[in-house]
Amino acid sequence: MKKITMGLVLVTVALLAAAVLAPAAYAQSGGAAAMPAIPRTAEGKPDFNGTFQWPTPLAGSERGRGSATIFDRKNFAPLKPGGEAFLEPRTGDPRHDEPRDFCMPAGFPDAMLSGNAMQFFQTKNYLTIVHEFQRMTRIVPLDGRPHHTDLEPTFFGDPVGHWEGDTLVIETNGFRRWTLDEYYYTNPKEYRMHSDAMVTTERLKWKDKDSISYVLTIDDPKIFTRPWSQEFEIKAKPEWDKVGLFEYVCEENNRCPGGKCEGK
Amino acid sequence: MIRLTLSLGLILVAGSVPALAHHSFAAEYDETKPIKVTGTITKVEWTNPHVWYYVDVKGDDGKIVNYAFSAGAPGQLMRRGIMKKALEIGATISVEGFKAKDGSTNGFGAKVTYPDGRMVFTAGRPDDPKAP
DSSP states (O other): OHHHHHHHHHHHHHHHHHHHHHHHHHHHTTOGGGOOOOOBOTTSSBOOOEEEOOOEEOTTSOOOSSSSOOOOGGGOOOBOTTTHHHHSOOOSOHHHHOGGGGTOOOOTTTGGGSSOOEEEEEOSSEEEEEESGGGOEEEEEOSOOOOOSSOOOBSSOEEEEEEETTEEEEEEEOBOSEEOSSHHHHOTTOOOEEOTTOEEEEEEEEEETTEEEEEEEEEOTTTBSSOEEEEEEEEBOHHHHTTOOOOOOGGGSOOOGGGOOOOO | OHHHHHHHHHHHTTSOOOOOOSSOSTTTEEEEEEEEEEEEEEEEEOOSSOOEEEEEEEOTTSOEEEEEEEOOOHHHHHHTTOOGGGSOTTOEEEEEEEEETTSSSEEEEEEEEOTTSOEEESSSBTTBTTOO
């Protein structure tokens, strides 16, 4: 009888232990129990409304100097013959080499990486991204419409978005040849430009309630032999919501266009 | 009030914050020519795309030279808790930065130090102040 009692106790303890430990093990294995709570809209879609830091490199990725984010060159696909001309096209003319110096727009993806706060406004049919830098704005339709077919190339291209589960996918084409990233901040000997054939794909997904995985894929068949991607992290900054985005009128006092400062 | 503002700025610069964003550092400034001067603030332009502050500096020959330092955008500084009051006209400051490539008395103002030792980064990357 004593043996039976001891056996029951051991079985009970084992069952209790399994009940306590199993969810933890399940969570560690990436099961449904590991799904983090993320912001959601009333319709159940991931909710990206809010103010955010610019995408920052993951640990171990090339960061560059200053705070503006750059692509890690290790991620680049091999160049096509002649592709170097897009990545090192400096001419010595600052209007060509650094048009932002004349308050020209950074465009996409440069604006996204510029090291400035941004605010997302999401509705059922649109995601609007406002950058503090130059107050640049991207309006991304989410209503299933196709790309335009008759527009001239632009600084920010023609984006359309759709949902793949909890991932928001934004595909953009129709870019004019312009700055690829902020590399000029890092290395004045190499100024990266993309071509007018570039197509970008952004994939945004909440990792947890505080941070978004942001994977940007560059497909530029005039430069690269194949598409390539890099993942960044976008951190939510609810404390920045309280002050909002500050005004940024570049023409207000641009004293040094082209590196030649004027007046005092 | 200025002490409170600066304290907030000092706390906030510990995080990752922006430096220049409007255009390249390399187009205008020479990282091989660091500069450190001490003088009196004569004018402040709290404007985009960059804050500018002007400092009268007495040279070894006794002559006063007015330096102009470029900082981050007003929004970038304010997001770090650095308000215009951090740069009061008439205040004495030391500025560390880099000279302009054009040989003028313009410069990149990376770090401002006050007589009591407090400092703020008006541009540059706080975790690497030498980095533009």
